Amino acid sequence: MQVLVTRPLGQQQALMDALHDAGYQPLHSPALHIEPLPVSDASRRVLMDLDLFHAVFFASSNAARLALAAMADIWPQWPVGVNWLAVGKATAAEITRWHLQPTVPDGGFNSEAVLSLACLQQLTEKKVLLCRGESGRELLAQTLAERGAEVVTLPFYRRLPNPAFHCPAQCDWIMVTSVESWQAISGKIPAGAGIVAAGERVAAHIRAQHTGPMRVAVSAHDEDMLAALTSV
Structure with a gap:
């Protein structure tokens, strides 16, 4: 299962390692440039x-x-x-x-x-x-x-929105950790892709524009994002 991490460059590795250890195939494409x-x-x-x-x-x-x-x-x-x-x-x-x-x-x-x-x-x-x-x-x-x-x-x-952001068509889940990240990538996400949102505030913005599956994490922390992904 492919999971796209959208954290800025330099802040993605710990989450990608955790996803890999949990059996997922992590991908990375920053939503934002700092x-x-x-x-x-x-x-x-x-x-x-x-x-x-x-x-x-x-x-x-x-x-x-x-x-x-x-x-x-x-x-x-x-x-x-x-x-x-x-x-x-x-x-x-x-x-x-x-x-x-x-x-x-x-x-x-x-x-x-x-x-x-x-x-x-x-x-x-x-x-x-x-x-x-x-x-x-x-x-x-x-x-x-x-x-x-x-x-x-x-x-x-x-x-700043990352103009090089890319979400592969076969990606199963995208991890979104802020409202601003979602605003930068919302037009580039496949309609059926699942979203892991960092909290209800982020989720509310995503629901207004995306009809695919969603799981809501307690926070943007790596362990909470992973826990939301693996929840049933």
């Missing part, structure tokens, strides 16, 4: 005041990798008293590689789960930095501001 953005002078000025932030949130492993590289150029030693927040395990692993201790939601791995973290409940007169892509959901920023935080958002990359 393009780093230059760090502007305005962004550098924000990062120079990193010690003034109550919390720093990284929306993805790409955001953590690029943002922390920019921060490390300014801070030879990390500021103390900052809550380093990750949306999921891959992002937390990237933060850990920079010798920082991340805080991750117990479950959910989305904006709603992050908003349940204890350190984000009382935010009056506190600053929160959001490190993310050029586009994304605004729920987190809006809710933090409603809780009294001064929210600063910095983009570190943009996601």
Whole structure:
């Protein structure tokens, strides 16, 4: 059974290895290309005041990798008293590689789960930095501001549709981990192909355009995507 992984280049191997070990034939064609953005002078000025932030949130492993590289150029030693927040395990692993201790939601791995973290409940007169892509959901920023935080958002990359994306006609299942990934490939998927969607929010967008079989994973984590595929 052929399973197409659509993660960006460099982020696919662990899932492909897991699929292979489970007896599937994994294929890879990225739905999106990740393009780093230059760090502007305005962004550098924000990062120079990193010690003034109550919390720093990284929306993805790409955001953590690029943002922390920019921060490390300014801070030879990390500021103390900052809550380093990750949306999921891959992002937390990237933060850990920079010798920082991340805080991750117990479950959910989305904006709603992050908003349940204890350190984000009382935010009056506190600053929160959001490190993310050029586009994304605004729920987190809006809710933090409603809780009294001064929210600063910095983009570190943009996601671009991969013009070379290809889904073989004989592919049985396609793994889709974000709404933006689906939007980039929706017109290139065979009508009868099955989709493994990373969560109900992604699944809702796919159902509006695709009538083939679907299985919904608990999250975009490799183990959850594989579990959804193998469920009966």
